[in-house]
Each structure stands twice: as structure tokens, then as C-alpha cells.
Amino acid sequence: MAQNTFAQDEAANTKCIRKNSISEKERASYFPFAEASQVKIISFRDKGDLNEMPGQQLIRHLLSLKMGKDLFNEALYDETAVLTSEQINQLSDIIFNFSYTKLPIEDYDVYCYNPRNAIFFLDAENHIIAYIELCFGCNKYRSSDKRLSLGDYCTEKYDMIKAIFEKSHIVYGISTIK
Template sequence: MKPKLLYSLFFIILLGCWTSTECFAIGTDTVKAHKPKRVVKHISPHVSYLRESIKGYKPWFDNCTFTNQYTVAQRLKKYPFSKAVKILAVSFNGGAPPNPEIIIDRPKPQDTMSYREQQLYKGFTIINDSLDYSTLYEVKTLNQDQIIRLTNIMYNAVYKKILANTADPGSSCYNPRNAFVFLNKKGRVIDYLEICFECEEYRSKYGRLTIGDNCTQKFGMIKKCFIDAGIKHGTIDLSWK
């Protein structure tokens, strides 16, 4: 081929490349060069920092944490677990405070009430260390696994961090509907842990029994113990509200 013709052909090819970007992809990874950019999804900080968005989040993890401070054996040696032969989870009418020895005077039930309704009207009743079962809506006996779980919540669930000014503000209401009742071998009441999930307050027979550190989610964990034991009134059934 003549040099003059060769130069003309080269000039035509060069002119075509000048009007197209395809020639400049020669020697490069053309697939990579044309790959669309990955769009980064920006999440609002108001959403990304929500506790619920964390994988594995549980509501009771907010300020409660479990420790290994007490073993199962150590927990079961604590009062009143060490003395109880049987532990009941119960529900009842939340109309009046309990009294371990006497029934406090209450308005007389209407004449239209049946005997059963009159008994339930009394609420949680213990007389001379004897539990009046006729005043209870539901009664479930805790098995060993449920007892161990309860002790773990009471004694090993603590604050992640103790903050200043964490005093209990108290509550204007107290209408308990659930309780754990601790019985000895004669069926007598050693103690009870009565709980109002509505206002998150509790009481026991002599004030010796507490739920330990009252981290925010502890009542929710204890309520779950009642639910899993089969207690609905005061936990799932909220028709009384």
C-alpha cells in the first residue's frame, strides 16, 4: 500500500474516534467502566439510632443486664425460695389491698352477685397464713425451670449503669391483680410478692421480699413469667382498664 494512501486511511480512523468515546475504552475494563454507581441509602439519624432497629433488640435490654452474680444454687438458698415447698402464680380482683391476718372492711357486694362473684369481689385474701383460693381467678404452680427463671430475673437482672437521681418517683395508684405465693409443706403462706403491673409497684407480706434492682424492663420480664405460666388476668386480659 502506498504511504499516501496509508496516511489517508489512518486520518479517517482517527477522525471517527474523535466523535466517539468507544475508542478511548481500549485497554480498559469496559464492563467495569460502565457499571452504575451503587446508591448509598442514607438513613435519618432519628431512625438509625432507634433501639428497635438494632439486630436482636429486646425491649427489656434497654437498661437491664444479666449478671452471673448468683448461681442457681445460691439463688434458691435465698428467702423465701429456700423455705417454700410450692410457689404459685395467681390472679385476683384488684379492688383492695391485701391483709395477711384479717379482711379489711369493704363495701358489701350487691345482692345480685352469686357466691362465687362475692368471693372474687374480696380480692387477694390471706387469713392466719391460709390462702383463700375462692378469691382467686387463676392459680398455677410454678415448675422448677420457671422458678429458676424467676430467681434469675429477681437477683441477676440489674442496671447496666447506675445513674444519679434514679429514686423511685412512686405511684398514685395501686391495684394489684397478680402475685407469687410461697407455701410451706403445710400449705401455709410463707410470703407473697404481690404486683401491680398497671403502676409497676409491688408489696410482700413482711417487706423482706423484693425484686432487687428495679431496672425499667424488670416488670415486663416478670409479667412474661406469669403469661408463660398461664396467667392471663392482669397480664394479657386488660378488660379491667
């Protein structure tokens, strides 16, 4: 019985709450928001090798990109959407202002990491300046720059980010994975 109580307490401690009140203006001054002229979200469906774990082609593709040099090529992705200024504000609010209630959960190794989605930050010439690769299946991510993270983990943060994708009509990796 005590073990259940601990698990319930741990779950309660990782619930997302607004812990910070960093203003929209201040959030917009942080990398990569300050340098981005546009933010795009995508889904990427692996093509070809069915013996390969899902998400591996997206990982290789993103690792091959040269930040600040490679242009965003919409044809490479299954679905794309441009975030509105309101959605960009919402995304930065989630990243910088939401955190866990009390204690962060332990970071367990995750073996399901199969990213199907990403957030791209583009400059005025459509060059990719940064990205966040996302796996909504296990709530993990990888970014192109150590200055770019999703902030503190809390249980609902990925659901809040997923809602931005859903509102932008991105389906693959969000509500379907086949």
C-alpha cells in the same frame, strides 16, 4: 435538646442487664425460696364495690393474711398456677441477677398502684409463708417481708416476670384488666 439526651441516657441506664451471677443453688438458699415447697401465681379481680379503686380488695386481703398460719385457698383467686422448678429458677434469676445498666432511676411516687397479681410462697402444708403483690400497670410491688423484694429496678424486669405469668396462662392483670 439536652433534656432529651438526658432522658435517653436515663432510659439507657435503667435497661436490664445480668449484673450478678448468683448460682441457682445459692438463690435457692435465700428466703423465701429456701422455705417454699411450692410457688403459686395468681390473679385477683375485685368484686363488689365499683366506686373503689381497682386492687384495693387484693391489698386488704393480703394484709389480712397471717404468714405461716393461713392456708392458700385457690377459691379466693380468679386464676392460679403452680410454677415449675424451671419457672422458680427463672424467677429467682430475674430477682437476684438482673439490675440496671449504670444508675438506678429515681423512685417517683406512683398513684396508679392497682395490684391484680401476686406470687405466693407456700410451705409443705400449703401455708403461705410470703407473698409479693404486683401492679404490672405501674411496675411497683409490695411484699409480706422486708427480706423479700424484686431486687434492683430495671425497665424490663416486670416484663420478664410478666412473661412467667403469661406462660402459666394467667391473663387478668397481664393482658386484660377488665
